[in-house]
Amino acid sequence: AQSVAQPEDQVNVAEGNPLTVKCTYSVSGNPYLFWYVQYPNRGLQFLLKYITGDNLVKGSYGFEAEFNKSQTSFHLKKPSALVSDSALYFCAVRDMDNTDKLIFGTGTRLQVFP
Amino acid sequence: NAGVTQTPKFQVLKTGQSMTLQCAQDMNHEYMSWYRQDPGMGLRLIHYSVGAGITDQGEVPNGYNVSRSTTEDFPLRLLSAAPSQTSVYFCASSYSAGTGEETQYFGPGTRLLVL
Numbered sequence: 768a769q770s771v772a773q774p775e776d777q778v779n780v781a782e783g784n785p786l787t788v789k790c791t792y793s794v795s796g797n798p799y800l801f802w803y804v805q806y807p808n809r810g811l812q813f814l815l816k817y818i819t820g821d822n823l824v825k826g827s828y829g830f831e832a833e834f835n836k837s838q839t840s841f842h843l844k845k846p847s848a849l850v851s852d853s854a855l856y857f858c859a860v861r862d863m864d865n866t867d868k869l870i871f872g873t874g875t876r877l878q879v880f881p
Numbered sequence: 882n883a884g885v886t887q888t889p890k891f892q893v894l895k896t897g898q899s900m901t902l903q904c905a906q907d908m909n910h911e912y913m914s915w916y917r918q919d920p921g922m923g924l925r926l927i928h929y930s931v932g933a934g935i936t937d938q939g940e941v942p943n944g945y946n947v948s949r950s951t952t953e954d955f956p957l958r959l960l961s962a963a964p965s966q967t968s969v970y971f972c973a974s975s976y977s978a979g980t981g982e983e984t985q986y987f988g989p990g991t992r993l994l995v996l
Contacts, residue, residue, distance in 0.1 A: 775922075799981050810971055810987035811924075818982045829948075857923060866981030867912070867931060868939065871924040 769794045771860045773872035781850045781880050788843040788875045790858030795804070799861035800841040801869070802832055806854045814856075817841060848879045882907050885988035887972050893994045895960040902957040902991050904972030911977045913955040914985070915970040917941065917961070924971065930955055953972070962995045 770793045780786045792798050799818050803811040815826025822834045832843045843856060855874050862868035888903045906913065914929035916939075926939030930949040944966060946958040955974075959966060970991045974981040 803986070803987075806993070808990075810989045813986070814982050816982075816984060838893055861981040863981065866925055867929055869914075869985060871916075873923040877960075 768864045769860060769864065769870055769879070770838075771858050771870055771872045771874045773802075773856075775875050776873075777796045777876045777878060779809050779878045780878065783847050786845050786848040786877065786879070788858075788877060790841045790872060791839050791854055792841060792858075792860045793839065794860055794863050796863050798841075798863070800832075800834065800860075801859040802826065802830070802841075802843050803835065803859065803869055804828075804854050805857065807873075811857065814843070851879055851881050852861050853879045884908065885972055887970075887988035887991050889991060890989070891992045891994075893996065894959075895996055896963060900959050900960050900962065900969055902959075902980075902993075903919075904955045904988060905953050905959065906910060906974040907953065908972035908974065908976075908986070909952060910946070910981070910986075911952070912985075913949065914973050914976045915945070915947065915955070915957045916971045916973065917966075917984075918990075919968050927957065927970075937952075955963055958992075962993075964995045967993060967995045973981055 772791045801816045804816040817824045817834045825831045858872040911932045915927040918926040925941045928947040930936045937942045972988040973985040989993045
């Protein structure tokens with residue numbers, strides 16, 4: 768069965784420090800991977816996706832993610848965190864048995880402290 | 882473009898009542914879907930549609946009905962509300978499902994409380 772895991776419920780980081788939000792996946796075949804962000808009382812906003820090609824994917828708001836096939840990971844990163852980055856982050860993977868479906872992780876809350 | 886819109890933003894129901902959550906998109910997207918978001922469980926797919934007249938069940942379809950009579954609208958009906966349906970509901974759309982590469986765009990959500 769296809770799945771995605773976000774092992775950390777919350778990540779705390781000081782403003783200006785680099786941040787990493789972890790995601791691992793389990794799919795058959797080559798994965799299609801997505802990151803979304805949810806600000807308080809808002810819907811999900813698309814950040815970036817990996818379909819094929821360069822393992823380092825750049826997205827919105829200065830975020831990037833690194834696809835690592837050997838470790839089955841797709842960690843979200845940013846070189847310098849902002850307080851405004853504080854939000855709930857979701858990793859998702861396309862169900863390759865039924866590409867109509869997107870499978871979401873449980874989410875990681877990022878808290879950036881001034 | 883307004884994108885994906887949802888109404889109402891917040892609703893309180895009593896157990897056994899029925900209601901319809903509205904979702905509309907103005908991007909001519911073929912694919913539309915409904916998710917529910919619960920703490921610690923992420924987003925779970927309720928129902929989805931790959932085009933007008935076509936719907937299918939997702940991960941947690943029980944207690945919900947959908948229909949897709951137009952490309953723009955994809956309403957979600959709760960037949961007889963239960964406290965277990967207290968959740969935040971999100972509608973999403975994409976140009977198509979197709980190869981799986983497409984990005985989904987989400988509405989602002991409907992917060993539902995069932996007493």
